[in-house]
Amino acid sequence: MYGYEIFHEDILNRLIRSVREGKNAAAYIFEGHKGLHKSEAARLFAKALVCENPENAPCCGCPSCVEAQAGSHPDIIYVEKEKDRASLGVGPIRDMVTECGIKPFGKRHKVFIIDEGDLLTPEAENAFLKIIEEPPEYAVFIIICSNAEFLLETVRSRSIIVTFPPVPEEIVQDYIERKYPDEPRIDFFVKYCEGIPGAADELIGDPELEGFRDEVLSLVPRLLSKNKIHGFEAADYVEKNKDKAADICDLLLMYTRDAMVIAMGSPEKVINTDKRDKLDKLVEAYPAERLVAGVTELITARKMLDRHVKASAAILHAALDI
Ligand SMILES: [Zn+2]
Secondary structure (H helix, E strand, O other), X not given: OOOOOOOOHHHHHHHHHHHHOOOOOOEEEEEEOOOOOHHHHHHHHHHHHHOOOHHHOOOOOOHXXXXXXXXXXXXXXXXXXXXXXXXXXXXXXHHHHHHHOOOOOOOOOEEEEEOOHHHXXXXXXXHHHHHHHOOOOOXXXXXXXXXXXXXXXXXXXXXXXXXXXXXXXXXXXXXXHHHOOOOOOHHHHHHHOOOOOOHHHHHOOOOOHHHHHHHHHHHHHHHHOOOHHHHHHHHHHHHHOHHHHHHHHHHHHHHHHHHHHHHOOOHHHOOOHHHHHHHHXXXXXXXXXXXXXXXHHHHHHHHHHHOOOOHHHHHXXXXXXX
């Protein structure tokens, strides 16, 4: 969209319309999961804000649009944390306030993008608050963060909060197919990314992913075996990898569901097509009712995790009830 990889065209169309009508606000918070290209969205919005043809912004042809696209427009400023700091402190925000006092180079807006909004300290937010209470008319601020709730209420109440939700599977699929045309595991990634296209960028090419998928696949027979010791072994694996408990549970559910759909005569619904041999072995080894029970119990286990039940307990519970 206008030269950017955007997943939320509806949101961007609204923002661009506000620029064209001269109705944009001074401060925005773009919130949502990492991997939804909120930064790309901010760059596109900034391009529209500095475009020299506001009624048609971003026109993509004026010198401002060209510079914005190249990432070299002097009125689009990125506010970043100091290199040796873990948080985004008051220093860079005070610099931003000073910079904000200087009129833009162009005739339009001066846009400040704070890409690491999650790292803002309360002092930095208070310094930011002073400038958004009475901003110069040319200034626009965009804070990008995972969840606006983590920002001060006083900052939130003076900003337009723009939420970027997860997107439909078709959009994830389209993104992966275009970016990774030779990827054989597209169906798996479309499901596994859960509406976050950018999550695929971290997963595809991760050297540990395949080992992890195989390990979890080897747990499925332990869960289905109706053998208490095997159940404890599965729970033990989850306990040792509890930072990945939700991923383990999701994968277990995906594999068991894959085996179930094969058993029920719908192999075209398999997600992990690259694991078909092992899935077929599961179907040979266990009756369809056991696979259905596995899916049901794993859905329950996943809900238990969402309620913060201890992960190993949730898996053990599933194994014993299948
Ligand atoms: Zn333009």
